[in-house]
Amino acid sequence: MKALITGINGFVGSHLAEHLLEQQIEVAGTIRNHSTLQHIRHLLPDIHLYECELRDPQAVEQMMIEVRPDLIYHLAAQSFVPVSWDSPAETMINNILGQIHLLEAVRKLGLSSKVLIACSSEEYGQVEEDEVPVKETNPLRPISPYAVSKIAQNYLGYQYYKTFGQHIIRTRTFNHTGPRRGEQFVTSNFAKQIVEIEMGLKPPVLYVGNLDAQRDFTDVRDVVRAYRMALQYCEAGEIYNIASGQCHEIREVLQTLLGYSTATITIEEDKSRLRPSDVKVLVGDYSKFHKQTGWKPEISFEQSLEDLLRYWRTELA
Numbered sequence: 001m002k003a004l005i006t007g008i009n010g011f012v013g014s015h016l017a018e019h020l021l022e023q024q025i026e027v028a029g030t031i032r033n034h035s036t037l038q039h040i041r042h043l044l045p046d047i048h049l050y051e052c053e054l055r056d057p058q059a060v061e062q063m064m065i066e067v068r069p070d071l072i073y074h075l076a077a078q079s080f081v082p083v084s085w086d087s088p089a090e091t092m093i094n095n096i097l098g099q100i101h102l103l104e105a106v107r108k109l110g111l112s113s114k115v116l117i118a119c120s121s122e123e124y125g126q127v128e129e130d131e132v133p134v135k136e137t138n139p140l141r142p143i144s145p146y147a148v149s150k151i152a153q154n155y156l157g158y159q160y161y162k163t164f165g166q167h168i169i170r171t172r173t174f175n176h177t178g179p180r181r182g183e184q185f186v187t188s189n190f191a192k193q194i195v196e197i198e199m200g201l202k203p204p205v206l207y208v209g210n211l212d213a214q215r216d217f218t219d220v221r222d223v224v225r226a227y228r229m230a231l232q233y234c235e236a237g238e239i240y241n242i243a244s245g246q247c248h249e250i251r252e253v254l255q256t257l258l259g260y261s262t263a264t265i266t267i268e269e270d271k272s273r274l275r276p277s278d279v280k281v282l283v284g285d286y287s288k289f290h291k292q293t294g295w296k297p298e299i300s301f302e303q304s305l306e307d308l309l310r311y312w313r314t315e316l317a
């Protein structure tokens, strides 16, 4: 069994590669030109790496001719919501075109690969109070260009399933965190700032954005287990929420992380971290996925944040 992970060097990609290798699945992955290999350096002897720009249809087709994967985990994307306001067109082109080229290559080569499309809870956008925890059937009311790009990825997946019968499964993953989380995302950003303060690398002021937002966090190691199970057990053409079902204010993320540190820290709002519009509350109902696969999260919110702090303490040592 051979798997292809697009964006294998990313946060989720690196954890998924580790998990699939543990399951004795052969792993290939794409990276972009000049990508950092930091998260996958330890895996290099065991994986096949392809430098492939997903925006380039010929490059994608050539890579697919070489790999001919049984399983495709399409993770590569511009995934930071604020960047999607600074560069909406880039976000659309990157997230939508890459997927079109991938699915077109599957079609042209006549492959029967099972494909997982990593969609996002951001698609739900403006969720009403009486709609939580949200089910897959909830209306989509996107309030960021990133959310719109993920809705396009989602419906392209649906369309290729319907039109060409491709074995496509879409997962709507809620926020996830854990070791190696990119430093721009809230959990990792706060954790890194705390460690920098502990180490005397910056003054004892921790900058924050909107602490009122509420999110549902799953540990990345639970998420990659869910992705593996999705292609093993889920039905083509369907969409599934992957979530913990628990809601935390961002203020609570901050307090939990601070609770693991003895440093004295002042909190300050940094206006540049506030967004033109921010989803107020996202908490997911993952019962459809649980019913299909038996999956449930195993790593607690607290454990995940503690592991993330430990990661930064090691990285910055």
Ligand SMILES: C[C@H]1O[C@H](OP(=O)(O)OP(=O)(O)OC[C@H]2O[C@@H](n3cnc4c(=O)[nH]c(N)nc43)[C@H](O)[C@@H]2O)[C@@H](O)[C@@H](O)C1=O
Pocket: 079, 080, 081, 082, 119, 120, 121, 122, 173, 174, 175, 176, 184, 185, 186, 187, 189, 207, 208, 209, 210, 211, 213, 214, 215, 250, 273, 275, 278, 279
């Ligand atoms: C499911 C979804 O999950 C992620 O998107 P996100 O929810 O935007 O993640 P985040 O960690 O950037 O923000 C979470 C919340 O935290 C608030 N917040 C406060 N203070 C800071 C702060 O200082 N930095 C950041 N980044 N956020 C802050 C911020 O305003 C927002 O309300 C991506 O994986 C995305 O790819 C995805 O699909």
